[in-house]
Amino acid sequence: MATMNVSQSDELKQFTDTQAVTPSCGSSEEYLRECVRKQHAVERPRTTLLDGLNSGLGQVADDAFFAE
Template sequence: MGTMNISLPDSLKSFVDEQVVQRGYGTSSEYVRELIRKDADRLELRNLLLEGAASPAAAPADAAYFDALRDRARGGSKSSSRR
């Protein structure tokens, strides 16, 4: 594992220290790693959303589309529902 040293103004260092205690992190490094992971996840999601928005529509998202999607999520077709 690599190391990285950062300099923070006293106000930010105090904020990090408070977050470590309040949120139950063992060290400030754990807190910063979590922030970086969340930012990386956010960027990945943003890229996926942009990619999806730029892609051609596969089918219209009308009421029938959502009915079929709900049916799929329930695990079958309406004619063969498991009750």
């Protein structure tokens, strides 16, 4: 697993620490990991949809298409 150092302003550090005191997050580090996971879950389908949109026109799915 790769590691990363994140610099935050004092205000953001305080916010992160405050948000981290929930049952699902035991630490500021876990809170930030969860934020990244959630954003990744949003971006991944969006990227896939945009790739499909930008791939050009597809085939028409008419009776002849399904008969093949």
